[in-house]
Amino acid sequence: MVERQSPIEPELHPGSHGNFEHGVEIILTETRPGSILQLAAWPGEEKRLMAGIRTVTGLALPDGAGGGIADGVKAVFGFAPGKFTVVDDAEGLASAFAGVITPAIGTVTDLSHGRTAIRIAGPKAEWVLAKFFAIDFALPAFPVGAGRSTTHHDVFAQIQRTGADQFDIYVFRSFARSFWKALCHASEEVGYEVQ
Amino acid sequence: MLITCPYCGPRDVIEFTYQGDGNRQRPQPASQDLDAWNAYVYDRLNPAGDHNEIWQHSGGCRAHLRVVRNTLTHEISSSGFARGDHKAARHKLEAKS
Ligand SMILES: [Zn+2]
Numbered sequence: 001m002v003e004r005q006s007p008i009e010p011e012l013h014p015g016s017h018g019n020f021e022h023g024v025e026i027i028l029t030e031t032r033p034g035s036i037l038q039l040a041a042w043p044g045e046e047k048r049l050m051a052g053i054r055t056v057t058g059l060a061l062p063d064g065a066g067g068g069i070a071d072g073v074k075a076v077f078g079f080a081p082g083k084f085t086v087v088d089d090a091e092g093l094a095s096a097f098a099g100v101i102t103p104a105i106g107t108v109t110d111l112s113h114g115r116t117a118i119r120i121a122g123p124k125a126e127w128v129l130a131k132f133f134a135i136d137f138a139l140p141a142f143p144v145g146a147g148r149s150t151t152h153h154d155v156f157a158q159i160q161r162t163g164a165d166q167f168d169i170y171v172f173r174s175f176a177r178s179f180w181k182a183l184c185h186a187s188e189e190v191g192y193e194v195q
Numbered sequence: 196m197l198i199t200c201p202y203c204g205p206r207d208v209i210e211f212t213y214q215g216d217g218n219r220q221r222p223q224p225a226s227q228d229l230d231a232w233n234a235y236v237y238d239r240l241n242p243a244g245d246h247n248e249i250w251q252h253s254g255g256c257r258a259h260l261r262v263v264r265n266t267l268t269h270e271i272s273s274s275g276f277a278r279g280d281h282k283a284a285r286h287k288l289e290a291k292s
Contacts (some may be wrong), residue, residue, distance in 0.1 A: 043278075065202045065203070065204075066202070066203070079256065080202060080255075080256035080257055080258060081202050081256060081258055081276070134206070134209070134210075135204075135206070148203065149203065149255045149256055150203075150254065150255055151209075151210055151254035151255075154209075154254065156254070
């Protein structure tokens, strides 16, 4: 496989930054998953698509808008009616779906090279993200595993909560460096560490 | 102004795009009925009060929505998918602690 270059690399500076004298309250990482897919079901085929996701990934999607689940290696969440983002640390997830999601069920779009995944974790993760996105990050409104599609400054972002104080953000690859820099600036006041 | 998307929940109006008057009846593409086309393009109720509108959640799930907005107060009294297929309304997901 061709080595994929990170769009963030020139601005990725491992170590502690900002106001961290009293401890680091944010950890930023680029998770670099091998596969990022979007799956879409034709109307009425949602259940079959969700069953196909379970067959391939082993992850059972909960019912309901924005429902999702992550196991540390693979992740899936709904981002629109009948549409799901599926992520795997390994490459080649699209070909695993090829025989399962038939043209009668829906479509599989491989965005592995088109999206960049950024993880923000720590006790101030909700606080920092609330500066960017006009959505409710409180745990009861945004439970672990759930996904949200929203925008920052008119640029799309998909967010999955993968822990009580951890979020994985999927942004356009071409906007990733700019978003990363903004995320670093927004984290300065609470002290952040880049890993 | 907040619009409640049936998929995403309440979101700021900045995430939405107005797609026009929801009362319009588009004639069949082959229709030669000029009055019907004229009504589709130009006739508007322009009410001072509740108004049927089509909005797209362009900065979210990208679904097209039917929205009733009060033109005097901007109050959104109802919203739902423009397409009838997706009946599943948003329900509150329980937090897994
Ligand atoms: Zn929506």
